[in-house]
Amino acid sequence: MEHDFKVKTHWSGGRNEKGIFEADHLKGEISIPSELGGMGDASNPDELLVSAAGSCYIISLAAALERSRFTDVVIEQESVGTASLKEGKFKMVKITHHPKITVNEAEYTKLEKQLERITEIADGNCMISNSIRGNVEIEIDAEIDVK
Template structure:
């Protein structure tokens, strides 16, 4: 069994509306509370980073599955939307909607590509980590060059 360790260091000087920094190898940035939640909106924030983790994990998993299935793709793009709900001062990350756009070189692979789009969401390690806490939905769009 292989294990991988990832390290993040954070520096935060001040109260709620301060600005901090994080360093996680290739991810080095300022962080703060977003303006939508009455923060300063400097750098990124936990909501964007969770959405980024879910989106990048999903698209990488999907690309790998399409490649293993020998499905030729001329382009693969993704739009992901995170929905955060605030009720009585309690903030909850409710759902993530992934909207993959798969452009195939051959229309014969449309059905299989749709199946793999759904399978990729279930196999992505971030999706599995969020299971039971954040609902993840798919709105897949497939087109062909033909």
């Protein structure tokens, strides 16, 4: 089975201009980040890559928690993409997800015992992780909190 995800992009002018992107449920502006000498006043491909990885992982984590019968959970997550300049080229080398999973007191001990397995399952089920694995290191640094 295959599925196409279509995104339209448009750019006019040189590197210090803005472009736009649009998909079925997503629309925005893009520019080169200020850290790389661009305008920096719109989303950039680097943030979009980390956003895609982070949103894919949190959805996969929610599904893995649900399948493991954790029903009363809240997940807040920060994802950090680390880029490196090597031989004159920038490359994303690592994405670290920091999910904070909040559960009720009764489920805390159960989740503590299963956390590593559940976070690995979520990573293995995430299409973006599977697409970039081997080219970008993916790290999960999860923590549990009680409501």
